[in-house]
Amino acid sequence: MKAHIFVTLKQGVLDPQGSTVQRSLQQMGYAAVQSVRIGKFMEVELAGTDREAAATQVDEMCRKLFVNPNIEEYRFELR
């Protein structure tokens, strides 16, 4: 089973990397760009077929390793 995990900065948390990319895009002529936010994307391959157990494990991994809950939020999909 594969988990796709998305970690993004919470609304309101400053994203200097995103702001830099936004400025670059505007300087490159993409005037329509209004904001850019940069996050992380992880693919975790898991053995086993129990979706519920996998979801529990992935949620735990996010909270214990991948995500800083002070400034980040996450969601994941199992496929």
Place this chain on the structure above:
Amino acid sequence: MKAHIFVTLKQGVLDPQGSTVQRSLQQMGYAAVQSVRIGKFMEVELAGTDREAAATQVDEMCRKLFVNPNIEEYRFELR
């Protein structure tokens, strides 16, 4: 309009960051973890409502700024 862009390493390209995370997860007791690949996730907010024009622009941004085509691949969704 919002574009969600996913940039991942191509199959076969070594991902040392992913390997490190994989080892950490195994040491934490997640024996089911078989592989971890780490990528980038970007949210770009665009003015305008023309989906086709937006798709063309986002594809161009990926090729010109976000993606190293030698080692990375990308996909995006418009919402």
